[in-house]
Amino acid sequence: MHKTILITGGARSGKSRIAEGMTLQMGQPAHYIATAEAWDDEMRARIAEHQARRGPEWITHAAPLDVMGALAATDGKGPRLVDCLTLWLTNLMLGNHDWRAAGQELRAALPRQSSPVVFVSNEVGMGIVPENALARAFRDAAGTLNQWIAAEADEVIFAVSGLPMKVK
Amino acid sequence: MHKTILITGGARSGKSRIAEGMTLQMGQPAHYIATAEAWDDEMRARIAEHQARRGPEWITHAAPLDVMGALAATDGKGPRLVDCLTLWLTNLMLGNHDWRAAGQELRAALPRQSSPVVFVSNEVGMGIVPENALARAFRDAAGTLNQWIAAEADEVIFAVSGLPMKVK
Amino acid sequence: MHKTILITGGARSGKSRIAEGMTLQMGQPAHYIATAEAWDDEMRARIAEHQARRGPEWITHAAPLDVMGALAATDGKGPRLVDCLTLWLTNLMLGNHDWRAAGQELRAALPRQSSPVVFVSNEVGMGIVPENALARAFRDAAGTLNQWIAAEADEVIFAVSGLPMKVK
Numbered sequence: 001m002h003k004t005i006l007i008t009g010g011a012r013s014g015k016s017r018i019a020e021g022m023t024l025q026m027g028q029p030a031h032y033i034a035t036a037e038a039w040d041d042e043m044r045a046r047i048a049e050h051q052a053r054r055g056p057e058w059i060t061h062a063a064p065l066d067v068m069g070a071l072a073a074t075d076g077k078g079p080r081l082v083d084c085l086t087l088w089l090t091n092l093m094l095g096n097h098d099w100r101a102a103g104q105e106l107r108a109a110l111p112r113q114s115s116p117v118v119f120v121s122n123e124v125g126m127g128i129v130p131e132n133a134l135a136r137a138f139r140d141a142a143g144t145l146n147q148w149i150a151a152e153a154d155e156v157i158f159a160v161s162g163l164p165m166k167v168k
Numbered sequence: 169m170h171k172t173i174l175i176t177g178g179a180r181s182g183k184s185r186i187a188e189g190m191t192l193q194m195g196q197p198a199h200y201i202a203t204a205e206a207w208d209d210e211m212r213a214r215i216a217e218h219q220a221r222r223g224p225e226w227i228t229h230a231a232p233l234d235v236m237g238a239l240a241a242t243d244g245k246g247p248r249l250v251d252c253l254t255l256w257l258t259n260l261m262l263g264n265h266d267w268r269a270a271g272q273e274l275r276a277a278l279p280r281q282s283s284p285v286v287f288v289s290n291e292v293g294m295g296i297v298p299e300n301a302l303a304r305a306f307r308d309a310a311g312t313l314n315q316w317i318a319a320e321a322d323e324v325i326f327a328v329s330g331l332p333m334k335v336k
Numbered sequence: 337m338h339k340t341i342l343i344t345g346g347a348r349s350g351k352s353r354i355a356e357g358m359t360l361q362m363g364q365p366a367h368y369i370a371t372a373e374a375w376d377d378e379m380r381a382r383i384a385e386h387q388a389r390r391g392p393e394w395i396t397h398a399a400p401l402d403v404m405g406a407l408a409a410t411d412g413k414g415p416r417l418v419d420c421l422t423l424w425l426t427n428l429m430l431g432n433h434d435w436r437a438a439g440q441e442l443r444a445a446l447p448r449q450s451s452p453v454v455f456v457s458n459e460v461g462m463g464i465v466p467e468n469a470l471a472r473a474f475r476d477a478a479g480t481l482n483q484w485i486a487a488e489a490d491e492v493i494f495a496v497s498g499l500p501m502k503v504k
Contacts, residue, residue: 008329010294010461012479042469123328125179126346127295127463128303133210135464143180147330158328160459160494161344162483163503167331176497178462291496293347295463296471301378311348315498326496335499 003116006149009159010123016050016083018157018164023118026079028057033070033080035063035088050083064091068105071113079116085149086122086142093138103145110152119153121146171284174317177327178291184218186325186332187249191286192225194247200226201238201248203256218251232259236270236277239285247284253317254290254310261306271313278320287321289314339452342485344503345495346459352386352419354493354500359454362415364393369406369416371399371424386419400427404441407449415452421485422458422478429474439481446488455489457482 005022009015023030032054038044051060063070067088074080082088092099110117123146125139150156156168173190177183191198200222206212219228231238235256242248250256260267278285291314293307318324324336341358345351359366368390374380387396399406403424410416418424428435446453459482461475486492492504 006329010459010479011465012461012476012483014479014483042472121329123178123294123462124464125181125462126177126291126293126459128292128298128307129179130464136210139464140180143178143182143329147180147182150329150331156329156331158333160503161342161457161479161486161492163486163492165333165494165501165503167328167333174497289497291346291462293349294345294459294461296460296466296475297347304378308348311346311350311497315348315350318497318499324497324499326501333501335496335501 002113003155004110004113004153005116005118005155005157006121006146006153007118007157007159007164008121008123008146010126013159014162015120015159017053017162018159019081019083019118019120020054023079023081023116024057026116028078029059030057030078031070031074031080032058032060033063033067033074033082034060035067035082035084035091037064037087037091064088065095065097068109071109071117074115076114079118081118082120084120084122085145086124089138089142089145093141099141099145103148107148107152110149119149121149170281171323172278172281172321173284173286173323173325174289174314174321175286175325175327175332176289176291176314178294181327182330183288183327184251185221185330186327187251187286187288188222191247191249191284194284196225196246197227198225198246199238199242199248200228201231201235201242201250202228203232203235203250203252203259205232205255205259232256233263233265236274239277239281242283244282247286249286250288252288252290253313254292257310257313258306261309267309267313271316275316275320278317287317289317338449339491340446340449340485340489341452341454341491341493342457342482342489343454343493343495343500344457344459344482346462349495350498351456351495353389353498354495355417355419355454355456356390359415359417359452360393362452364414365395366393366414367406367410367416368394368396369399369403369410369418370396371403371418371420371427373400373423373427400424401431401433404438404445407445407453410451412450415454417454418456420456420458421481422460425478425481426474429477435477435481439484443484443488446485455485457485
């Protein structure tokens, strides 16, 4: 049965770990669709840490921009975990791509999937309004994208201190 | 039946849309008490976007400071939506008004209302502690005001990714 | 009966007040283990405000770094409230202590306690990614510490607008 799940939460709220567990429960091997790019040492360390936690039950696909292509290539071959939407949005915006068009295309593709898809996303809009206009535009875009995916999702989870809270 | 509702959440968490739906369900036409002021183009665009979403079932009242007056003027005439408390607080603080006195006066007026009131507010205290002392004072004030209104409210909702989570 | 409780939330979300109420319900007098240090006037004012709210049913212990020692000294003598983990982490990091070792030691000590322990902690990871690398490291550490304590806790509460949401 096809299922779309969104796991959202703050930094280090345990959302990736929760998402990994839920994905593997739906079938193995599972596909890890990684949107992270190793721009610098800090990012490289973060990616390495995530990879070390994942075992051989995962097949990794790098998709900093082409999440749609990765979903098409893996459909029918087991559950997919997209980690994460917020980095995908960052890559889209930094590359001057049309994030609204890409987000709507992703949303429209979800009902057509035959294998499950779990999305990890970040809450970035609960701090003080940023002074920087680009940061404000980013947090507006991130919130909008979360709403689009949540509207299509069968299940939405908000991670707090490593624990799941059911939203939908 | 009089009812007080608070909808809180991060930026672009869907709180205004949820609040609009709940307000219209309690009666039409409904009164939209807008605390936003068009300081700059970004704010003007945001206000225009909100207005475009609202249809003719709304009567709009601009109340950047005098929310009490707007509530008094509309009581008994249908449900009211105050969008939002955080901008009202911003206007009070920028104008050097006594936000504590104004907030307590608002809180005290709620049990006397005969028509429903729905408040939209923002969560601004879940990021890193701001380096700027004014920003710290603002987020403390915003949290305090939310607590005062939530204490009087019959229903409190926390919006995540466009979806409502019941708090009270 | 021994119980470990974690109350987390944003700035001015009412988490300390909720925690104080839950601690006193488990026995009186209760022990207040304070991690705050009066670095400056703003912090002094915040500490004074917290103290003014607490009555004679509290015995206060200052423990900016040695939370383990304060727990050992008070075990068997009534419920303890540690307020808060995030300031403890700040003190550890500013003093160049090994916060990971200290956090794991604290976590390991929890199952051995005979009196209840209530922890207050802060959500700091739901804003825009900070530009400052130290701030990023701090929010990662704060999230990790919250996860460790939440994993041991019997009960975890997320405070929103002064109201408790049950997480665990």
